[in-house]
Amino acid sequence: MNYSPRFRLFPTTEQREAMDWQRNTVRQLYNHALNEFDQIPEDAGTLRQRVWMVRDTLPALKGWWTDLKLVYSTVLQKAVERIRDNIQNLGKLKAKGYDVGSLNWKKPREYRSFTYRQSGFELDKKSGPNGRGLLILKKLKGETREIPIRIHRDLPDHEKVKEVTLKKEPTGAWYVSFCIETETPEKPAVEAIGSDDAVGLDLGVLNFAHDSDGRSIGRLDLSNDRERLEREQRSLSRKDYESNNWERQRRRVAEIHARMSNKKRDFKHKLAHFYTTEYDAVFVEDLNVKGMLESPQNARNKAEVGWRDFITILEHHGEKNGCHVVQVNPRGTTTECASCGVSTGKPLWVREHSCPSCGFELDRDWNAALNVLSRGLDKLGVVHSEDTPVETATAVSTDGGDSSSIVVDASRVTETGSPVLKEAASAAE
Numbered sequence: 567m568n569y570s571p572r573f574r575l576f577p578t579t580e581q582r583e584a585m586d587w588q589r590n591t592v593r594q595l596y597n598h599a600l601n602e603f604d605q606i607p608e609d610a611g612t613l614r615q616r617v618w619m620v621r622d623t624l625p626a627l628k629g630w631w632t633d634l635k636l637v638y639s640t641v642l643q644k645a646v647e648r649i650r651d652n653i654q655n656l657g658k659l660k661a662k663g664y665d666v667g668s669l670n671w672k673k674p675r676e677y678r679s680f681t682y683r684q685s686g687f688e689l690d691k692k693s694g695p696n697g698r699g700l701l702i703l704k705k706l707k708g709e710t711r712e713i714p715i716r717i718h719r720d721l722p723d724h725e726k727v728k729e730v731t732l733k734k735e736p737t738g739a740w741y742v743s744f745c746i747e748t749e750t751p752e753k754p755a756v757e758a759i760g761s762d763d764a765v766g767l768d769l770g771v772l773n774f775a776h777d778s779d780g781r782s783i784g785r786l787d788l789s790n791d792r793e794r795l796e797r798e799q800r801s802l803s804r805k806d807y808e809s810n811n812w813e814r815q816r817r818r819v820a821e822i823h824a825r826m827s828n829k830k831r832d833f834k835h836k837l838a839h840f841y842t843t844e845y846d847a848v849f850v851e852d853l854n855v856k857g858m859l860e861s862p863q864n865a866r867n868k869a870e871v872g873w874r875d876f877i878t879i880l881e882h883h884g885e886k887n888g889c890h891v892v893q894v895n896p897r898g899t900t901t902e903c904a905s906c907g908v909s910t911g912k913p914l915w916v917r918e919h920s921c922p923s924c925g926f927e928l929d930r931d932w933n934a935a936l937n938v939l940s941r942g943l944d945k946l947g948v949v950h951s952e953d954t955p956v957e958t959a960t961a962v963s964t965d966g967g968d969s970s971s972i973v974v975d976a977s978r979v980t981e982t983g984s985p986v987l988k989e990a991a992s993a994a995e
């Protein structure tokens with residue numbers, strides 16, 4: 567599997583200019599190549615073959631387009647190959663029913679990165695100023711090609727890096743990501759998984775999630791950022807379009823956007839890391855089946871974007887940490903009784919599950935999470951007795967004295983990296 571750790575770069579002004587020049591040259595090459603590609607008839611070959619035809623014209627192109635000689639060869643090749651990636655992505659969107667046209671030329675603001683393949687770069691892990699490492703790029707225009715890099719985690723070994731992508735964010739900050747192929751750890755055999763080693767997650771609207779072990783994970787509080795964003799956006803709309811003031815304000819808005827999405831991503835990664843390292847199997851609802859059952863569509867749509875994103879991240883961490891991640895049918899998880907299976911409809915404001923048939927009482931979302939857990943165990947093929955999930959729930963509730971969930975604030979997840987049950991419980995006392 568591939569993963570791509572990302573690091574912040576601290577280029578000098580000269581390096582910044584050189585990287586911008588390279589980014590712009592590569593963008594022009596992309597646009598040129600797209601034009602060439604469009605003139606090749608579709609029956610001339612597969613998508614891959616047609617893109618390769620354009621790529622093969624690069625040596626001849628350098629004959630008259632001398633700027634291209636100043637750019638490392640694999641960077642040029644990757645730029646042309648991007649046409650193929652973009653067409654494939656367009657195809658995926660079309661398949662999902664989006665109305666998409668053909669590929670367009672990229673304006674400077676739309677083309678933010680360039681990529682080195684395997685060679686053309688060096689990594690120096692220690693010798694930079696202020697304890698920073700150095701990323702040394704071949705053929706970057708200018709004299710100094712050693713770009714300081716912040717080592718907030720271990721830099722990868724050079725021989726493991728497949729690709730290096732440099733990207734300028736809309737805030738103006740430059741980042742580098744290293745695409746690394748790693749061996750996938752084996753997932754535990756289904757026979758070896760006990761029901762204690764598995765967890766069900768109910769993705770909620772009021773809270774982010776509730777799990778079958780009784781943790782209720784709150785939503786990230788971004789209200790301050792949101793208020794500030796609105797203020798800065800209002801200010802942006804009052805500036806003259808593309809003036810210096812407008813550009814400065816545009817960056818400010820972009821910085822808030824970046825900060826908010828970083829916070830959200832960090833939260834989801836930490837949560838996914840916790841669940842896939844703490845358990846052998848994690849079960850979530852299949853959002854493609856889940857209908858608009860419970861809440862006003864707006865709130866639900868908004869939450870759903872976050873969940874889909876979280877499930878993708880969860881699956882990625884599952885591969886990385888050797889943990890099964892299984893999506894289950896979500897129909898009726900909230901109405902069904904986790905103890906006896908009888909369905910009882912309840913509106914959203916009823917927060918307690920109280921079964922008229924067997925008398926089982928539990929927090930509504932916890933009950934749903936237990937249903938997700940037992941469906942997941944069934945789907946994965948883990949042998950378990952029917953009443954196991956509920957026994958787990960009652961075991962926790964006797965310890966805690968009542969059947970209320972352990973509420974974990976989202977900030978706890980981002981600060982400590984996990985919603986640990988015991989610490990959260992003692993903090994709540």
Ligand SMILES: [Zn+2]
Nearest residue numbers: 903906921924
């Ligand atoms: Zn019941």
